[in-house]
Amino acid sequence: MVSLKYRCACITRKGYRCKKAFSFVCDKTRCCTIHVFKYITHVLTIQKMYKGYHCRKYVKLLARLPCDIQRRVVFYIRESFYNTRRNNCIQAILCKRFVTIFGFPIFGFPENNGSDFVSAFLGNYRSSILTMNKAQFNDHILQIAHLYKLYTKYLKISNIDCDYSLYTISSLVKKDIEECLYYYHHSGQPYFYNNAESVVLHNNVFELQKSIGNFKSQYNIEYKSS
Ligand SMILES: [Zn+2]
Numbered sequence: 001m002v003s004l005k006y007r008c009a010c011i012t013r014k015g016y017r018c019k020k021a022f023s024f025v026c027d028k029t030r031c032c033t034i035h036v037f038k039y040i041t042h043v044l045t046i047q048k049m050y051k052g053y054h055c056r057k058y059v060k061l062l063a064r065l066p067c068d069i070q071r072r073v074v075f076y077i078r079e080s081f082y083n084t085r086r087n088n089c090i091q092a093i094l095c096k097r098f099v100t101i102f103g104f105p106i107f108g109f110p111e112n113n114g115s116d117f118v119s120a121f122l123g124n125y126r127s128s129i130l131t132m133n134k135a136q137f138n139d140h141i142l143q144i145a146h147l148y149k150l151y152t153k154y155l156k157i158s159n160i161d162c163d164y165s166l167y168t169i170s171s172l173v174k175k176d177i178e179e180c181l182y183y184y185h186h187s188g189q190p191y192f193y194n195n196a197e198s199v200v201l202h203n204n205v206f207e208l209q210k211s212i213g214n215f216k217s218q219y220n221i222e223y224k225s226s
Contacts, residue, residue: 008032148211
C-alpha cells in the first residue's frame, strides 16, 4: 500500500481515491500514469507550441545566412526526399523500357505461376524475333543487353517484380537468341549474313550473354543469398 502522501489525488469512477503512486504533478494535483491522461490535450498543445518555437528559432537563423548557404542547407534537409523522387523516376523509366522491349506488362505473375507465364512468353517472344529483319534483330540484341546492364546497375532501386520477371525470362531469352543466331548463321535464311555482319552479330550476342550472366549473379546475391 502506497502511503497517502505519495498517492495519486484523483478519484476513481467508483468514487474511491486512486491507489497508485503519483508520477506527475499537473495543475497542482498529483497524478498517476493513468489519471494524467485527462491532461493529454494540454500536453499536446504545449509540445506543439514548443516544437514551433524550436523550429522558428532555426528558421530565423537560416534567414540570416547568405542565400547560397541557405540553399545548401535546404538541399541537405531535403536530400532523402530528392533521392526518393529520383529513384522513383529511374524505376519508372526501367519498367517502361522493359515493356517496350518485351511487349508485355511485367506485373501480375506470381512466383508459382512461372511455367504458364514462361510458355506464354515463349510463344509471343519467339514469333516476334523471328519476324525481325537483320538490323532489327541486331538492335534488339543490343537493347536487351543494355536493359540487363541497367537492371544490374540499379538492382537495389528497381522494381522487384521487374527484377523477378527479368530473372525468370533470362535463360529463355538467351536460348532463343542463340537459336536464332544459329539458324541465321547456318541456313543463311531468310537473310544472308556476310562475314562482317556475322562478326558484329556474334559480338552483340556475346555482349548479351555477358550482361545476362552479370545480372543473374547480382540477382542471386541480392535476393537469394539471405
Ligand atoms: Zn490515479
